[in-house]
Amino acid sequence: MKMNLPNKLSVLRLIMVPIFMVVMLLPVFTEFEPLVDTILTLVGAFLFIAASLTDMLDGKIARKYNLVTDFGKFIDPLADKFMVIGALMCIFFTNAGNIRMFTLYFVALVVVVFRELAVTAIRLIAASSKEKVVIAANMLGKLKTVTQIVAICAAIIEPVLYSALGVNIQLLGFAPITLVTTVLMIYLTIHSGINYIVGAWKYLDPQK
Numbered sequence: 564m565k566m567n568l569p570n571k572l573s574v575l576r577l578i579m580v581p582i583f584m585v586v587m588l589l590p591v592f593t594e595f596e597p598l599v600d601t602i603l604t605l606v607g608a609f610l611f612i613a614a615s616l617t618d619m620l621d622g623k624i625a626r627k628y629n630l631v632t633d634f635g636k637f638i639d640p641l642a643d644k645f646m647v648i649g650a651l652m653c654i655f656f657t658n659a660g661n662i663r664m665f666t667l668y669f670v671a672l673v674v675v676v677f678r679e680l681a682v683t684a685i686r687l688i689a690a691s692s693k694e695k696v697v698i699a700a701n702m703l704g705k706l707k708t709v710t711q712i713v714a715i716c717a718a719i720i721e722p723v724l725y726s727a728l729g730v731n732i733q734l735l736g737f738a739p740i741t742l743v744t745t746v747l748m749i750y751l752t753i754h755s756g757i758n759y760i761v762g763a764w765k766y767l768d769p770q771k
Contacts, residue, residue: 567625567635568621568630569620569621569622569625569631569635569639570621570632570634570635570638572617572620572624573617573618573621573639573641573642574638574642575617576614576617576618576642576645576646577638577641577645577646579614579617579646580614580645580646581649583610583614583646583649583650583653584649584650584652584653586603586607586610587603587607587650587657587719588657590603590604591656591657591659601723601726605723608716608719608720608723611646612716614646615646615716618639618642618646618712621635621639622639637686640682640704641683643708644679647675647708647711647712647715648672648679650715650719651668651671651675651715652672654715654718654719655669663737664718664737668718668745670749671714671745671748671749671752674752674753675711675752678752678755681756681759681760682756682760685759685763701759701762703751703755703758704759706751706755707748707751707752707754710744710747711748713744713748714741714744714745714748717738717740717744718738718741721738721740721741722738722741
């Protein structure tokens with residue numbers, strides 16, 4: 564299947580997800596020196612940021628050069644879901660020894676997974692309707708994705724940064740930027756999900 568550049572970037576983002584996850588989880592299942600663990604974490608952060616940049620680029624290129632396709636409307640949010648859920652799973656497992664972070668990211672992971680399952684189900688129903696509607700991500704959904712990316716980057720990088728600086732800054736037992744951005748991410752994930760379901764409710768006719 565021939566794909567345009569934005570769609571290729573979305574597919575590349577999908578491919579980067581398992582690579583990122585392997586790099587992030589290596590310190591969990593192996594016994595490296597602390598320096599190696601830090602390097603792997605930074606490499607993981609770099610891969611996640613690179614994958615996130617492809618999300619920004621594919622949308623801009625598609626709109627600027629009129630390369631928006633139904634496949635792109637499908638693969639772009641799907642790649643976002645895999646990227647975010649994969650990253651949250653890594654953070655969840657890497658913080659298994661920290662009950663506060665473990666609980667916070669368990670909640671975040673459950674919220675994100677349930678939201679994305681609901682939205683994906685609605686998209687499938689709309690696409691299978693007589694009108695064959697393809698529902699693209701709205702502005703609130705895009706803001707949610709940006710917030711998720713920022714929160715994940717904070718959760719990965721902030722502990723490494725504090726360790727390098729030799730400081731221990733906490734807010735309610737959490738790294739402050741990580742806590743604030745994660746709580747905001749959870750809120751926007753729930754809010755955007757409800758907004759999406761309300762907006763697409765017309766496609767959920769129980770009589771059909």
